[in-house]
Amino acid sequence: MFVDRVKIEVRAGRGGNGAVSFRREKYIPKGGPNGGDGGKGGDVIIEADEKVRTLVDLYNHPHQRAQNGESGQGSNKTGKSGKDLIIKVPLGTIVEDIDSSIILEDLTKNEQKITAVGGGQGGQGNFRFKSSIRRGPKFAQKGEPGEEKKLYLSLKIIADVGLVGYPNVGKSTLLSRISSAKPKIADYPFTTVNPNLGVVRVDETKSFIVADIPGLIEGAHQGIGLGDKFLKHIERTQIILHLIDGSTIKKEDPLHDFTVINKELSNFSEKLAQKFQIIAINKCDLSSAKENLNYLKEAFGEKGYKVYPISALTREGIDTLVYALSSLLDKLKLKEEEKVDQVLPEKEVVYKFTPRFIISKKENIYEVTGAEIERIVAMTDFNNEEATENFQKIIKKINLEKVLIKKGIQEGDQVKIKGMFFTFSNK
Structure with missing residues (x-):
């Protein structure tokens, strides 16, 4: 069966959770935190292989998943990173993001590859949050979810x-x-x-x-x-x-x-x-x-x-x-x-500034978007009181609270970040 166009869904591995752990050694009654970080989730990589002739395998298996990272452990042990998933495709395969209609890569050479989606970062263990004020943090970060994309893979045979x-x-x-x-x-x-x-x-x-x-x-x-x-x-x-x-x-x-x-x-x-x-x-x-x-x-x-x-x-x-x-x-x-x-003229380099977050108001809800803030929300365990307090400190540190106030937010208004809703309080 010859297949030259397929729709696939790829998902990178989730990062492993950070560990909450404390030293337990003889003669040391009050050991400090030693929870290790979670491992990174695996990437999904698409690679051109001259031995592959068709996309039929992906046609039969359109859902492709990379391995998750493992959680951290005590004694500052970092979890094992998830294994990358390498998808082999024929030379001449064009990778297109369905949602944005953007061509991500045209794989025309043997072993040419593209990281289609990146694995999530591993969460930091409680050892990372130790400070002179917080001697025994009882929280850790969750692993970051891996990226997900829907892709079209289209084959155009390479021949002379x-x-x-x-x-x-x-x-x-x-x-x-x-x-x-x-x-x-x-x-x-x-x-x-x-x-x-x-x-x-x-x-x-x-x-x-x-x-x-x-x-x-x-x-x-x-x-x-x-x-x-x-x-x-x-x-x-x-x-x-x-x-x-x-x-x-x-x-x-x-x-x-x-x-x-x-x-x-x-x-x-x-x-x-x-x-x-x-x-x-x-x-x-x-x-x-x-x-x-x-x-x-x-x-x-x-x-x-x-x-x-x-x-x-x-x-x-x-x-x-x-x-x-x-x-x-x-x-x-x-x-x-x-x-x-032929020597081509040098192109003018344009540097673009990317804001840390963007705030938009829809009805009575203030929606905050941005890779950094969305990652912080995804990796925070809101069931843990100390983790929630740490999240509030980060919000103030990156000046999100001040910007919301300038935008006109009032006590009790709703803030939406990465699908989660928070009630604004300036107390």
Whole structure:
């Protein structure tokens, strides 16, 4: 099963809780706090792997969870951190945040990775809250929840050459002749229902990748036939190899198939229509194709294209075609390297100030948002009186109370932070 787009939900591990513990040693009747910190929650990492070809595993298992951190222990022992979850995806996978519609990463290189969601911090043990005033704190922090996101993973196959053409023109047979790929081959439309990749060896040091793109007929960009399902897979290619069945063309309109396919490419993406194209006329071992070859050479010559007559069945002209593709790829690579070597002007660096918190009023509720304050709320144990008192001290320290008063908050008004409601008191 070939799957090239999936929706997944990822959740990083929660941080472990800090420990509340005190020294209990012989001859030391009043030992101090020694509760250790909780371990960090595991991250969810998405990594490109050249050995992976499809997203089918994620299609079957869309909920991905990293390991939670372990709680701290006495004797200042820190809890074990949660294990990171590494999700392997094919090269060419685009990671998109569903809620914000932002592309987080385009994973085009082997072992390229992105941390999709970060694990929560471990809570601090009561040892951390010891001071000259608070000698024996009886509270610790809870572990911070891990981040959660809904993601789209979309695959766009990475290949040097995209092989296109009408059904049954011999694309799969050609791919099997020039590479070690073994696509299914039969004499009926839409034999190929998935893109096939093949590595073409030019010599001992040079090779390139060809992708056989199925389902291109008139109306494909609108979903007819196999539709536009696979058109996106040739967006990354540098060259389009257009294969035409030389035995079935109409002499009054020899470019009919070529024109129809190119129209579909253009309707799907203007960039596709602008890519370099090489024309190969297949089935030239048949007498009908040999008769039509002159018409095709003349018609394509007027359009500025050179025609490569081949027979995928007998391998006639295959080597010449492979060398032509390799040569053009080398030229395109040199042009890309020249672009990279050009010195670009330095970009102006803009520094953005991010406030510690933002206050907005909705009806009679003051909602406070911000990564720092939300983290503090999530890690505070409000069932513990000392932890609640410590939270109130932090609120005053970061000047949240003063800012609320300037915003007009009154005694008894409600304050909402990360889904929790507090009653404001200035006493």
